[in-house]
Amino acid sequence: MYAVVKGGSVIGIVEKPRFIKKVDGVYVEAEESEAQGVALNSVPYNLPGGEMEGLETVDLNEVNGGEYIMAQQGAVDALLRSALEG
Numbered sequence: 903m904y905a906v907v908k909g910g911s912v913i914g915i916v917e918k919p920r921f922i923k924k925v926d927g928v929y930v931e932a933e934e935s936e937a938q939g940v941a942l943n944s945v946p947y948n949l950p951g952g953e954m955e956g957l958e959t960v961d962l963n964e965v966n967g968g969e970y971i972m973a974q975q976g977a978v979d980a981l982l983r984s985a986l987e988g
Contacts, residue, residue: 903967
């Protein structure tokens with residue numbers, strides 16, 4: 903799994919990134935080796951070093967899916983405990 907990170911915050915988790923590049927003004931799917939960016943929920947983003955003007959830049963970080971889910975569940979559990987305790 904991959905975390906899509908913008909400005910230090912995770913904005914999405916994907917099993918397989920949808921790599922893109924810009925050809926004749928249109929974003930098209932690309933192989934990782936020729937990618938300029940990624941699309942997340944149909945929104946295009948630059949990868950570091952990407953040259954697509956006007957797009958925000960994101961990082962892709964490989965994450966262990968199970969560990970990520972457990973960490974998120976721990977955060978939810980802590981919020982629920984806090985809310986129930988008042």
